[in-house]
Amino acid sequence: MSHKTLLRTGPLVPGGVGPYGPVGPPGEGGLALPPHFTGRVVARSGAKVAGLTWHAAPDGGACFPDGSGWIYVSNSELPLLGGASAVRFRADGGIADAYRILSGTDLNRAGGATPWNTWLSCELGHRGRVFECDPYGARAARPRLAMGRFKHEAAACDPERGVIYMTEDEPDGCFYRFRPGDWGDLTEGTLEVLSSSGRWRPVPSPAALLKEARHQVEDARHFDRGHGCHYAGGVCYFTTRGDGGLWAYDAETATLERLGEGVRAITAAPSGDLYAAGTGTRIDLITPDRAVTPFLRLQGHDGAELTGLAFSPRGDRLYFSARRGRTEGLTFEVSGPFRA
Template sequence: MSRKTLLRAGPLWQGGESPYGPIGQPGPVGGLALPAGFGGRVVARSGHKVAGLTWHAEPDGGACFPDGAGWIYVSNSGLSLVGGASALRLRSGGSIGDAYRILSGTELNRSGGATPWHSWLSCELGPRGRVFECDPYGTRAARPRLTMGRFKHQAAACDPERQVVYLTEGERDGCFYRFRPEDWGDLTEGTLEVLCASGAWEPVPSPAALLKGTRHQVRGARRFDGGDACHYAGGVCFFTTRGDGALWAYDARTSTLDRIAFGGVAGTVAITSAPSGDLYLARRGGRIDVVTPDRTVAPFLRLDGPAGAEPTGLAFTPDGDRLYFSARRGRTGSDTFEVTGPFRNA
């Protein structure tokens, strides 16, 4: 299929007005510009102490988990050698009660994904990267899930309806995978499958092979230019490819794959959804867009300041009242933000 045909294929998303109105002027908090009625604060800063923990550099994938009346925000670190993941425990009013490591001794932990049973999948981007299942509550040790493959892992997204985990691969000729566990809720054993150009899923013979990469084991595997972010919502797994700036939608209900035909979504580096059904896309250059169920795309917030700011780790609290994300700003450091305001509930 030609590149021109791919650009025409798939659902068309149109630019339009945001349900929250226009973005205002940057405020005093990290150059954060928001619509009227919204506010933001920095809850953690790389290299600075938060609740006694020095917050990590290169924050990347993140997720929120319920914790009694409060919640926990988990964040990966994309550093070499000293990556891993950390967690912030927040009380019901939003104050920070604790901060702690949930994964150490790993590297290049770029993205990941939350599971329905409230664990965090932290993915290593190294050539033989692993997926680690971590406890956001800090009581159980993290465990590698080697049957999910040894490759340049980027993100993971759970599909509870089909009981599979989708996985992206950060190679220029990478693949799109799904892991089918023997028992849903236990990722110790299962089958790794790769999406083929035919549209079928085929098992990967040796997910943890030393000599032959997973992407080279199945003839006819479909190739993607640098798999990146991945998020499942409403029967569709959305994922991005960094090399060509594309956004893809795999409809698990019909087993069809489309490339989103709207230039405004190019450069998407993180994806999440709100309880309202709205989708949020983090864009290179420091912007987060909102996509409404009618496929209208509009800017939601903007980060002013040094060029090249990249929002990562988008995650809503379980009630949908707060949005967390980090912003990597190169030499000026990285901040982790909380945004509050009149988010739509339906």
């Protein structure tokens, strides 16, 4: 079943037991999972991971292929010291290395992966920037100023249309897309904003000092604190932190639908299932027929926010972080028989 089925078959329906069975008792780190799934803590803020001190306030994340292994990248939402770090995994899941890929930036909250295997780390601060980072640690990160200067949250690439969607964490934030002049090169391009009519309109001055991007287009549509963003199967899913909304923008038909409530972070599995984290310490599974069932719970972490949901390239491991404030943070890995 495809992601299109999810978009067009009616409202989300809360269910009982999910396709993997009931969630069991908590294990390592308070992680409660269905049968045949296992979990572990791979990183802890302030503790060493393969010689690297793992950052505080872990937030947005993504996975990248690395030969027979893979890499998980995580942002840090610290002021002035944010940046991003990476953990390199061997084929058997062992940790081979850990290193910084971005340093000295401000409030790096979310971001997104590109099809050419770079990481877009987004600054949340006033006039925040998007930095394109090398998850393999070989090249220095570069700011992509044509993508606008605003409170960036997340980014999601749409290779079919050659655009990158972006959310903005403001009470009257906008939903943007960036059209690079050359797909794969984000140095130059056109920043556009979704209007109330459903059309995309160019932002005249994406990096203007005096008039913020969200106020430059008169009929721009506004959202209450844009948050997570993920593109899959012709649909860009994004969330609004202010009102807990889950939205779906169908890029082929240029239509927008509000799917449900109470979601902050979201990712997709190869099966077409969505995995969504809300205001509590649990992750729900949303199947292509729009059934919503619990997938995991995290006990003993009251008040934590779950962030950085991402699947490994093979789709057999799910990563996420649990953060409380700007000091505590745990990064988890869940392994098991995820549907293909």
